[in-house]
Amino acid sequence: MGFLTPGEAERYLRLERRLARSKKGSRQREHVVAAMGDMMRRVRWRRTDFNAQTAHRLTHRYAIVVLENLNIDGMTTSVRPKPDSGEVGRYLRNGAAAKSALNKAILDKGWYGLESALRSKARYSGTVVAKVPAPYTSQTCPAPACGKVDEKSRESQAVFSCTACGHTEHADIVGAKNTLARYRAAGLVVPGRGDPSGSVKRQASRSTARAAQAA
Numbered sequence: 001m002g003f004l005t006p007g008e009a010e011r012y013l014r015l016e017r018r019l020a021r022s023k024k025g026s027r028q029r030e031h032v033v034a035a036m037g038d039m040m041r042r043v044r045w046r047r048t049d050f051n052a053q054t055a056h057r058l059t060h061r062y063a064i065v066v067l068e069n070l071n072i073d074g075m076t077t078s079v080r081p082k083p084d085s086g087e088v089g090r091y092l093r094n095g096a097a098a099k100s101a102l103n104k105a106i107l108d109k110g111w112y113g114l115e116s117a118l119r120s121k122a123r124y125s126g127t128v129v130a131k132v133p134a135p136y137t138s139q140t141c142p143a144p145a146c147g148k149v150d151e152k153s154r155e156s157q158a159v160f161s162c163t164a165c166g167h168t169e170h171a172d173i174v175g176a177k178n179t180l181a182r183y184r185a186a187g188l189v190v191p192g193r194g195d196p197s198g199s200v201k202r203q204a205s206r207s208t209a210r211a212a213q214a215a
Helices: 006-021 027-061 088-109 111-125 171-185 206-214
Strands: 064-069 128-133 159-161 168-170
Touching: 006 027, 027 111, 064 111, 064 171, 111 128, 128 171, 159 171, 168 171
Parallel strands: 064 128
Antiparallel strands: 159 168
C-alpha cells in the first residue's frame, strides 16, 4: 500500500490476522475493525493531500496535462477461468495472488482522485486537462523514424527496448511521450511561450479548452 509506512503496513497485516481469528460479534473484533478503519482513514487523507498537491503543481506549471483514458474498472476486475476449463488450479497457483496485488496497487494509487483534483485546480489556472486512448502507449517506440508497436519491446515494468530500432528508455517515459504524441496528433496542442514542447505554463485559449473537453 503506497500511502502506508512500512511499519503501518506490517501492523495492518497483523490486524488482518487478528480479524481472521476473532469471533464475529465479539468486542475484540470491534476493536480490530476500528483500528483498521483508523489506519485506512489516514491513508485516504494522505492520498487526498498528495493528489491535491500534485494537481496544484502540475496545473500551475503546465498549460496542458494529458492523461490516458484508462478503464480502471476493467483493469481491476479479476478474470477467472471457467470451472470446466482445466485452468482453475493453475490460475489459483500462479495468477490469483498476482492479480489481487495488482488490483490493490492500482486502486491504492487513486488515479481517479488525481484526475478529479487536476480538473478542479484547472478551473482556476486555465490549464487544459485532456484524455487520449490508452492502448499500446507503453509498447510503441517513440523514436520519430520508428513507431514500431511490439509488446516484446517492454522488457520489464521499467525498461523499454525497441525490437526494431533498438531505442532504449524508461517505459514510463515512453508511455508519457506517446500519450502527448496522441494529443498532438489531434491538433490541440497549445505551445508554451518560448518552448515548442508546451512545457512552459501559459493560459490556454477557450477554443482549445472546449475542443479538448469535447475530445
